[in-house]
Amino acid sequence: MANYAIMRCKKLTGMGSVASALQHCYRERETPNANAERTPENYCSVSKSTDQAMGRVRELLPEKRRKDAVLAVEYVMTASPEWWKEATPRQQAEFFARSEQWLEKKYGKDRVVAAVVHRDEATPHLSAFVVPLTQDGRLSAKEFIGGRSKMREDQSTYAESVKKLGLERGIEGSRATHQTVQHYYESINxxxxxxxxxxxxxxxxxxxxxxxxxxxxxxxxxxxxxxxxxxxxxxxxxxxxxxxxxxxxxxxxxxxxxxxxxxxxxxxxxxxxxxxxxxxxxxxxxxxxxxxxxxx
Structure with missing residues:
Protein backbone atom coordinates (compact mmCIF):
# COMPACT_ATOMS: atom_id res chain seq x y z
CA MET A 1 0.00 0.00 0.00
CA ALA A 2 1.24 3.48 -0.84
CA ASN A 3 2.08 5.95 1.92
CA TYR A 4 1.61 9.64 1.24
CA ALA A 5 3.24 12.91 2.25
CA ILE A 6 0.58 15.23 3.67
CA MET A 7 0.81 19.01 3.92
CA ARG A 8 -1.80 21.60 4.88
CA CYS A 9 -1.45 25.36 5.36
CA LYS A 10 -3.56 28.15 6.78
CA LYS A 11 -3.25 31.92 6.41
CA LEU A 12 -3.30 33.95 9.63
CA THR A 13 -4.31 37.61 9.67
CA GLY A 14 -4.11 39.73 12.81
CA MET A 15 -1.65 39.40 15.67
CA GLY A 16 -4.36 37.87 17.86
CA SER A 17 -4.91 35.01 15.40
CA VAL A 18 -1.18 34.33 15.18
CA ALA A 19 -0.76 34.33 18.97
CA SER A 20 -3.78 32.06 19.48
CA ALA A 21 -2.51 29.51 16.94
CA LEU A 22 0.95 29.56 18.53
CA GLN A 23 -0.50 29.01 22.01
CA HIS A 24 -2.25 25.92 20.67
CA CYS A 25 1.00 24.80 19.03
CA TYR A 26 3.05 25.21 22.23
CA ARG A 27 0.27 23.70 24.36
CA GLU A 28 -0.03 26.93 26.35
CA ARG A 29 -3.81 26.64 26.16
CA GLU A 30 -6.21 23.71 26.51
CA THR A 31 -5.87 21.32 23.58
CA PRO A 32 -8.70 18.73 23.67
CA ASN A 33 -7.30 16.60 20.82
CA ALA A 34 -3.90 16.19 22.53
CA ASN A 35 -2.89 13.56 25.09
CA ALA A 36 -1.42 15.54 28.01
CA GLU A 37 0.60 12.52 29.17
CA ARG A 38 2.49 12.50 25.85
CA THR A 39 2.96 16.27 25.53
CA PRO A 40 6.49 16.06 27.06
CA GLU A 41 7.47 14.06 23.93
CA ASN A 42 6.92 17.18 21.78
CA TYR A 43 9.98 19.24 20.94
CA CYS A 44 10.81 22.60 19.36
CA SER A 45 13.60 23.29 16.89
CA VAL A 46 13.19 27.07 16.59
CA SER A 47 11.38 29.26 19.14
CA LYS A 48 10.68 27.68 22.52
CA SER A 49 7.46 29.52 23.38
CA THR A 50 4.70 31.73 22.02
CA ASP A 51 6.44 34.83 23.39
CA GLN A 52 9.68 33.98 21.56
CA ALA A 53 7.87 33.19 18.31
CA MET A 54 5.79 36.38 18.50
CA GLY A 55 8.98 38.33 19.09
CA ARG A 56 10.44 36.91 15.87
CA VAL A 57 7.22 37.76 14.02
CA ARG A 58 7.36 41.39 15.18
CA GLU A 59 10.99 41.68 14.12
CA LEU A 60 10.17 40.52 10.59
CA LEU A 61 6.94 42.40 9.94
CA PRO A 62 7.36 45.65 7.98
CA GLU A 63 5.95 48.78 9.62
CA LYS A 64 3.88 49.64 6.57
CA ARG A 65 1.44 46.89 5.65
CA ARG A 66 -2.20 46.46 4.72
CA LYS A 67 -4.70 46.00 7.53
CA ASP A 68 -5.88 42.72 6.01
CA ALA A 69 -2.37 41.43 5.27
CA VAL A 70 -1.51 37.79 6.03
CA LEU A 71 1.01 38.03 8.88
CA ALA A 72 1.91 34.35 9.09
CA VAL A 73 1.20 31.00 7.46
CA GLU A 74 0.67 27.92 9.63
CA TYR A 75 1.76 24.55 8.22
CA VAL A 76 0.92 21.01 9.28
CA MET A 77 3.23 18.42 7.70
CA THR A 78 2.82 14.70 8.23
CA ALA A 79 2.46 11.32 6.49
CA SER A 80 0.01 8.44 6.26
CA PRO A 81 -0.64 6.86 9.70
CA GLU A 82 0.66 3.47 8.49
CA TRP A 83 4.03 5.00 7.64
CA TRP A 84 4.55 6.12 11.25
CA LYS A 85 3.86 2.61 12.50
CA GLU A 86 6.68 1.17 10.37
CA ALA A 87 9.18 4.07 10.29
CA THR A 88 12.27 3.84 12.50
CA PRO A 89 13.12 6.67 14.94
CA ARG A 90 15.86 7.75 12.52
CA GLN A 91 13.44 7.87 9.58
CA GLN A 92 10.95 9.88 11.61
CA ALA A 93 13.62 12.38 12.65
CA GLU A 94 14.71 12.70 9.01
CA PHE A 95 11.11 13.33 7.96
CA PHE A 96 10.83 16.28 10.33
CA ALA A 97 14.25 17.61 9.32
CA ARG A 98 13.44 17.41 5.60
CA SER A 99 10.05 19.07 6.16
CA GLU A 100 11.65 21.98 7.97
CA GLN A 101 14.34 22.25 5.30
CA TRP A 102 11.64 22.46 2.63
CA LEU A 103 10.10 25.44 4.42
CA GLU A 104 13.49 27.12 4.83
CA LYS A 105 14.22 26.71 1.13
CA LYS A 106 10.82 28.13 0.15
CA TYR A 107 10.68 31.10 2.52
CA GLY A 108 14.19 31.56 3.89
CA LYS A 109 15.52 30.16 7.18
CA ASP A 110 14.96 33.36 9.15
CA ARG A 111 11.30 33.46 8.05
CA VAL A 112 10.50 30.21 9.90
CA VAL A 113 9.55 31.54 13.34
CA ALA A 114 8.29 28.31 14.92
CA ALA A 115 8.65 24.58 14.27
CA VAL A 116 7.21 22.11 16.77
CA VAL A 117 7.03 18.32 16.47
CA HIS A 118 3.79 17.06 18.00
CA ARG A 119 3.74 13.47 19.23
CA ASP A 120 0.81 13.88 21.60
CA GLU A 121 -1.91 13.59 18.93
CA ALA A 122 -3.21 10.63 16.93
CA THR A 123 -0.60 11.05 14.17
CA PRO A 124 2.83 12.66 14.68
CA HIS A 125 3.29 15.86 12.67
CA LEU A 126 5.28 19.06 12.34
CA SER A 127 3.50 22.34 13.09
CA ALA A 128 5.39 25.30 11.67
CA PHE A 129 4.79 29.03 11.32
CA VAL A 130 6.41 31.23 8.70
CA VAL A 131 6.23 34.95 7.91
CA PRO A 132 5.57 35.37 4.15
CA LEU A 133 8.16 38.11 3.67
CA THR A 134 9.75 38.43 0.23
CA GLN A 135 13.47 39.03 -0.28
CA ASP A 136 12.77 42.69 -1.06
CA GLY A 137 10.88 43.15 2.22
CA ARG A 138 7.26 42.86 1.07
CA LEU A 139 4.64 40.96 3.04
CA SER A 140 2.99 38.79 0.38
CA ALA A 141 1.36 35.43 1.11
CA LYS A 142 0.00 35.51 -2.43
CA GLU A 143 3.50 35.36 -3.87
CA PHE A 144 4.27 32.21 -1.88
CA ILE A 145 1.00 30.24 -1.80
CA GLY A 146 -1.42 32.16 -4.04
CA GLY A 147 -3.37 30.24 -6.68
CA ARG A 148 -4.06 26.55 -7.26
CA SER A 149 -1.06 26.09 -9.54
CA LYS A 150 1.27 27.31 -6.78
CA MET A 151 -0.33 24.96 -4.26
CA ARG A 152 -0.06 22.01 -6.66
CA GLU A 153 3.59 22.82 -7.23
CA ASP A 154 4.20 22.99 -3.48
CA GLN A 155 2.54 19.60 -2.94
CA SER A 156 4.78 18.11 -5.63
CA THR A 157 8.07 19.61 -4.42
CA TYR A 158 7.29 18.74 -0.81
CA ALA A 159 6.52 15.12 -1.69
CA GLU A 160 9.75 14.99 -3.69
CA SER A 161 11.72 16.21 -0.65
CA VAL A 162 10.57 13.21 1.45
CA LYS A 163 10.38 10.67 -1.39
CA LYS A 164 13.55 8.97 -0.16
CA LEU A 165 11.64 7.94 2.97
CA GLY A 166 9.11 5.92 0.97
CA LEU A 167 6.44 8.59 0.68
CA GLU A 168 4.50 9.61 -2.41
CA ARG A 169 2.50 12.59 -3.55
CA GLY A 170 -1.29 12.35 -3.59
CA ILE A 171 -2.96 11.93 -6.98
CA GLU A 172 -2.52 15.22 -8.83
CA GLY A 173 -5.73 16.60 -10.28
CA SER A 174 -7.93 14.22 -8.29
CA ARG A 175 -11.40 15.25 -7.13
CA ALA A 176 -10.23 15.34 -3.52
CA THR A 177 -10.50 18.92 -2.31
CA HIS A 178 -8.00 20.82 -0.19
CA GLN A 179 -9.06 21.32 3.42
CA THR A 180 -7.96 23.96 5.89
CA VAL A 181 -5.98 22.88 8.95
CA GLN A 182 -8.97 23.52 11.21
CA HIS A 183 -11.51 21.69 9.04
CA TYR A 184 -9.13 18.73 8.59
CA TYR A 185 -8.88 18.15 12.35
CA GLU A 186 -12.55 18.94 13.01
CA SER A 187 -13.57 16.21 10.54
CA ILE A 188 -11.22 13.65 12.09
CA ASN A 189 -12.25 14.49 15.65
Missing amino acids: RGTRSQVSISPEALEPRVLRKGIFTKDVEDQAAIAKRLSHAVNDGFAGTIAMASQSAQNAKRARELQKTMDAQQKRLQSVTEPFKGLSREQMTEILMMAQRFKQQNQ
Whole structure:
Protein backbone atom coordinates (compact mmCIF):
# COMPACT_ATOMS: atom_id res chain seq x y z
CA MET A 1 0.00 0.00 0.00
CA ALA A 2 1.24 3.48 -0.84
CA ASN A 3 2.08 5.95 1.92
CA TYR A 4 1.61 9.64 1.24
CA ALA A 5 3.24 12.91 2.25
CA ILE A 6 0.58 15.23 3.67
CA MET A 7 0.81 19.01 3.92
CA ARG A 8 -1.80 21.60 4.88
CA CYS A 9 -1.45 25.36 5.36
CA LYS A 10 -3.56 28.15 6.78
CA LYS A 11 -3.25 31.92 6.41
CA LEU A 12 -3.30 33.95 9.63
CA THR A 13 -4.31 37.61 9.67
CA GLY A 14 -4.11 39.73 12.81
CA MET A 15 -1.65 39.40 15.67
CA GLY A 16 -4.36 37.87 17.86
CA SER A 17 -4.91 35.01 15.40
CA VAL A 18 -1.18 34.33 15.18
CA ALA A 19 -0.76 34.33 18.97
CA SER A 20 -3.78 32.06 19.48
CA ALA A 21 -2.51 29.51 16.94
CA LEU A 22 0.95 29.56 18.53
CA GLN A 23 -0.50 29.01 22.01
CA HIS A 24 -2.25 25.92 20.67
CA CYS A 25 1.00 24.80 19.03
CA TYR A 26 3.05 25.21 22.23
CA ARG A 27 0.27 23.70 24.36
CA GLU A 28 -0.03 26.93 26.35
CA ARG A 29 -3.81 26.64 26.16
CA GLU A 30 -6.21 23.71 26.51
CA THR A 31 -5.87 21.32 23.58
CA PRO A 32 -8.70 18.73 23.67
CA ASN A 33 -7.30 16.60 20.82
CA ALA A 34 -3.90 16.19 22.53
CA ASN A 35 -2.89 13.56 25.09
CA ALA A 36 -1.42 15.54 28.01
CA GLU A 37 0.60 12.52 29.17
CA ARG A 38 2.49 12.50 25.85
CA THR A 39 2.96 16.27 25.53
CA PRO A 40 6.49 16.06 27.06
CA GLU A 41 7.47 14.06 23.93
CA ASN A 42 6.92 17.18 21.78
CA TYR A 43 9.98 19.24 20.94
CA CYS A 44 10.81 22.60 19.36
CA SER A 45 13.60 23.29 16.89
CA VAL A 46 13.19 27.07 16.59
CA SER A 47 11.38 29.26 19.14
CA LYS A 48 10.68 27.68 22.52
CA SER A 49 7.46 29.52 23.38
CA THR A 50 4.70 31.73 22.02
CA ASP A 51 6.44 34.83 23.39
CA GLN A 52 9.68 33.98 21.56
CA ALA A 53 7.87 33.19 18.31
CA MET A 54 5.79 36.38 18.50
CA GLY A 55 8.98 38.33 19.09
CA ARG A 56 10.44 36.91 15.87
CA VAL A 57 7.22 37.76 14.02
CA ARG A 58 7.36 41.39 15.18
CA GLU A 59 10.99 41.68 14.12
CA LEU A 60 10.17 40.52 10.59
CA LEU A 61 6.94 42.40 9.94
CA PRO A 62 7.36 45.65 7.98
CA GLU A 63 5.95 48.78 9.62
CA LYS A 64 3.88 49.64 6.57
CA ARG A 65 1.44 46.89 5.65
CA ARG A 66 -2.20 46.46 4.72
CA LYS A 67 -4.70 46.00 7.53
CA ASP A 68 -5.88 42.72 6.01
CA ALA A 69 -2.37 41.43 5.27
CA VAL A 70 -1.51 37.79 6.03
CA LEU A 71 1.01 38.03 8.88
CA ALA A 72 1.91 34.35 9.09
CA VAL A 73 1.20 31.00 7.46
CA GLU A 74 0.67 27.92 9.63
CA TYR A 75 1.76 24.55 8.22
CA VAL A 76 0.92 21.01 9.28
CA MET A 77 3.23 18.42 7.70
CA THR A 78 2.82 14.70 8.23
CA ALA A 79 2.46 11.32 6.49
CA SER A 80 0.01 8.44 6.26
CA PRO A 81 -0.64 6.86 9.70
CA GLU A 82 0.66 3.47 8.49
CA TRP A 83 4.03 5.00 7.64
CA TRP A 84 4.55 6.12 11.25
CA LYS A 85 3.86 2.61 12.50
CA GLU A 86 6.68 1.17 10.37
CA ALA A 87 9.18 4.07 10.29
CA THR A 88 12.27 3.84 12.50
CA PRO A 89 13.12 6.67 14.94
CA ARG A 90 15.86 7.75 12.52
CA GLN A 91 13.44 7.87 9.58
CA GLN A 92 10.95 9.88 11.61
CA ALA A 93 13.62 12.38 12.65
CA GLU A 94 14.71 12.70 9.01
CA PHE A 95 11.11 13.33 7.96
CA PHE A 96 10.83 16.28 10.33
CA ALA A 97 14.25 17.61 9.32
CA ARG A 98 13.44 17.41 5.60
CA SER A 99 10.05 19.07 6.16
CA GLU A 100 11.65 21.98 7.97
CA GLN A 101 14.34 22.25 5.30
CA TRP A 102 11.64 22.46 2.63
CA LEU A 103 10.10 25.44 4.42
CA GLU A 104 13.49 27.12 4.83
CA LYS A 105 14.22 26.71 1.13
CA LYS A 106 10.82 28.13 0.15
CA TYR A 107 10.68 31.10 2.52
CA GLY A 108 14.19 31.56 3.89
CA LYS A 109 15.52 30.16 7.18
CA ASP A 110 14.96 33.36 9.15
CA ARG A 111 11.30 33.46 8.05
CA VAL A 112 10.50 30.21 9.90
CA VAL A 113 9.55 31.54 13.34
CA ALA A 114 8.29 28.31 14.92
CA ALA A 115 8.65 24.58 14.27
CA VAL A 116 7.21 22.11 16.77
CA VAL A 117 7.03 18.32 16.47
CA HIS A 118 3.79 17.06 18.00
CA ARG A 119 3.74 13.47 19.23
CA ASP A 120 0.81 13.88 21.60
CA GLU A 121 -1.91 13.59 18.93
CA ALA A 122 -3.21 10.63 16.93
CA THR A 123 -0.60 11.05 14.17
CA PRO A 124 2.83 12.66 14.68
CA HIS A 125 3.29 15.86 12.67
CA LEU A 126 5.28 19.06 12.34
CA SER A 127 3.50 22.34 13.09
CA ALA A 128 5.39 25.30 11.67
CA PHE A 129 4.79 29.03 11.32
CA VAL A 130 6.41 31.23 8.70
CA VAL A 131 6.23 34.95 7.91
CA PRO A 132 5.57 35.37 4.15
CA LEU A 133 8.16 38.11 3.67
CA THR A 134 9.75 38.43 0.23
CA GLN A 135 13.47 39.03 -0.28
CA ASP A 136 12.77 42.69 -1.06
CA GLY A 137 10.88 43.15 2.22
CA ARG A 138 7.26 42.86 1.07
CA LEU A 139 4.64 40.96 3.04
CA SER A 140 2.99 38.79 0.38
CA ALA A 141 1.36 35.43 1.11
CA LYS A 142 0.00 35.51 -2.43
CA GLU A 143 3.50 35.36 -3.87
CA PHE A 144 4.27 32.21 -1.88
CA ILE A 145 1.00 30.24 -1.80
CA GLY A 146 -1.42 32.16 -4.04
CA GLY A 147 -3.37 30.24 -6.68
CA ARG A 148 -4.06 26.55 -7.26
CA SER A 149 -1.06 26.09 -9.54
CA LYS A 150 1.27 27.31 -6.78
CA MET A 151 -0.33 24.96 -4.26
CA ARG A 152 -0.06 22.01 -6.66
CA GLU A 153 3.59 22.82 -7.23
CA ASP A 154 4.20 22.99 -3.48
CA GLN A 155 2.54 19.60 -2.94
CA SER A 156 4.78 18.11 -5.63
CA THR A 157 8.07 19.61 -4.42
CA TYR A 158 7.29 18.74 -0.81
CA ALA A 159 6.52 15.12 -1.69
CA GLU A 160 9.75 14.99 -3.69
CA SER A 161 11.72 16.21 -0.65
CA VAL A 162 10.57 13.21 1.45
CA LYS A 163 10.38 10.67 -1.39
CA LYS A 164 13.55 8.97 -0.16
CA LEU A 165 11.64 7.94 2.97
CA GLY A 166 9.11 5.92 0.97
CA LEU A 167 6.44 8.59 0.68
CA GLU A 168 4.50 9.61 -2.41
CA ARG A 169 2.50 12.59 -3.55
CA GLY A 170 -1.29 12.35 -3.59
CA ILE A 171 -2.96 11.93 -6.98
CA GLU A 172 -2.52 15.22 -8.83
CA GLY A 173 -5.73 16.60 -10.28
CA SER A 174 -7.93 14.22 -8.29
CA ARG A 175 -11.40 15.25 -7.13
CA ALA A 176 -10.23 15.34 -3.52
CA THR A 177 -10.50 18.92 -2.31
CA HIS A 178 -8.00 20.82 -0.19
CA GLN A 179 -9.06 21.32 3.42
CA THR A 180 -7.96 23.96 5.89
CA VAL A 181 -5.98 22.88 8.95
CA GLN A 182 -8.97 23.52 11.21
CA HIS A 183 -11.51 21.69 9.04
CA TYR A 184 -9.13 18.73 8.59
CA TYR A 185 -8.88 18.15 12.35
CA GLU A 186 -12.55 18.94 13.01
CA SER A 187 -13.57 16.21 10.54
CA ILE A 188 -11.22 13.65 12.09
CA ASN A 189 -12.25 14.49 15.65
CA ARG A 190 -15.92 13.84 14.83
CA GLY A 191 -15.11 10.15 14.81
CA THR A 192 -16.53 7.45 12.60
CA ARG A 193 -20.12 6.37 11.99
CA SER A 194 -21.44 3.24 10.36
CA GLN A 195 -24.82 4.81 9.64
CA VAL A 196 -26.75 8.08 9.81
CA SER A 197 -30.34 7.90 11.05
CA ILE A 198 -33.14 9.93 9.46
CA SER A 199 -36.22 10.33 11.65
CA PRO A 200 -39.75 10.34 10.17
CA GLU A 201 -40.15 13.92 11.43
CA ALA A 202 -37.15 15.00 9.33
CA LEU A 203 -39.03 13.98 6.18
CA GLU A 204 -41.84 16.42 6.85
CA PRO A 205 -41.55 19.83 5.14
CA ARG A 206 -40.36 22.57 7.48
CA VAL A 207 -42.00 25.95 7.73
CA LEU A 208 -39.84 28.55 5.99
CA ARG A 209 -41.97 31.60 6.71
CA LYS A 210 -45.12 31.94 8.76
CA GLY A 211 -47.66 34.72 8.29
CA ILE A 212 -50.90 35.52 10.05
CA PHE A 213 -53.10 33.49 7.69
CA THR A 214 -50.57 31.65 5.51
CA LYS A 215 -47.21 29.96 5.74
CA ASP A 216 -44.54 28.84 3.29
CA VAL A 217 -43.12 25.35 3.63
CA GLU A 218 -40.28 23.45 1.98
CA ASP A 219 -40.88 21.86 -1.40
CA GLN A 220 -39.53 18.40 -2.26
CA ALA A 221 -36.28 19.82 -3.65
CA ALA A 222 -35.58 21.74 -0.44
CA ILE A 223 -36.31 18.65 1.67
CA ALA A 224 -33.93 16.52 -0.40
CA LYS A 225 -31.21 19.18 -0.20
CA ARG A 226 -31.54 19.52 3.59
CA LEU A 227 -31.45 15.79 4.22
CA SER A 228 -28.61 15.25 1.75
CA HIS A 229 -26.57 17.84 3.65
CA ALA A 230 -27.35 16.06 6.94
CA VAL A 231 -26.21 12.70 5.52
CA ASN A 232 -23.00 14.14 4.07
CA ASP A 233 -22.22 16.02 7.28
CA GLY A 234 -22.85 12.90 9.34
CA PHE A 235 -20.33 10.90 7.34
CA ALA A 236 -17.73 13.70 7.10
CA GLY A 237 -15.67 12.44 10.04
CA THR A 238 -15.71 8.87 8.79
CA ILE A 239 -14.61 9.83 5.30
CA ALA A 240 -11.85 12.07 6.68
CA MET A 241 -10.49 9.19 8.75
CA ALA A 242 -10.72 6.79 5.81
CA SER A 243 -8.85 9.18 3.55
CA GLN A 244 -5.87 9.15 5.92
CA SER A 245 -5.05 5.58 5.04
CA ALA A 246 -4.73 3.69 1.79
CA GLN A 247 -5.73 0.56 3.74
CA ASN A 248 -9.08 2.19 4.45
CA ALA A 249 -9.89 2.66 0.76
CA LYS A 250 -12.22 -0.33 0.77
CA ARG A 251 -14.05 1.01 3.81
CA ALA A 252 -14.39 4.41 2.14
CA ARG A 253 -16.02 2.74 -0.89
CA GLU A 254 -18.43 0.88 1.39
CA LEU A 255 -19.35 4.12 3.12
CA GLN A 256 -19.92 5.76 -0.24
CA LYS A 257 -22.31 2.95 -1.16
CA THR A 258 -24.15 3.55 2.12
CA MET A 259 -24.42 7.24 1.30
CA ASP A 260 -25.72 6.42 -2.18
CA ALA A 261 -28.34 4.13 -0.64
CA GLN A 262 -29.40 6.92 1.70
CA GLN A 263 -29.70 9.28 -1.27
CA LYS A 264 -31.91 6.77 -3.13
CA ARG A 265 -34.07 6.42 -0.04
CA LEU A 266 -34.52 10.18 0.06
CA GLN A 267 -35.50 10.20 -3.59
CA SER A 268 -38.11 7.48 -3.04
CA VAL A 269 -39.60 9.43 -0.13
CA THR A 270 -39.79 12.74 -2.00
CA GLU A 271 -40.99 11.18 -5.29
CA PRO A 272 -44.72 11.24 -4.34
CA PHE A 273 -44.51 15.01 -3.74
CA LYS A 274 -43.20 15.84 -7.21
CA GLY A 275 -45.49 18.08 -9.23
CA LEU A 276 -47.51 19.17 -6.20
CA SER A 277 -47.84 22.80 -5.19
CA ARG A 278 -46.98 23.98 -1.69
CA GLU A 279 -50.67 24.36 -0.92
CA GLN A 280 -51.33 20.75 -1.99
CA MET A 281 -48.40 19.50 0.09
CA THR A 282 -49.72 21.42 3.09
CA GLU A 283 -53.19 19.90 2.60
CA ILE A 284 -51.72 16.37 2.45
CA LEU A 285 -49.75 16.95 5.64
CA MET A 286 -52.84 18.27 7.40
CA MET A 287 -54.75 15.16 6.33
CA ALA A 288 -51.93 12.96 7.59
CA GLN A 289 -52.02 14.79 10.91
CA ARG A 290 -55.77 14.19 11.23
CA PHE A 291 -55.34 10.48 10.45
CA LYS A 292 -52.60 10.29 13.06
CA GLN A 293 -54.88 11.83 15.69
CA GLN A 294 -57.69 9.43 14.77
CA ASN A 295 -55.36 6.45 15.25
CA GLN A 296 -54.27 7.52 18.71
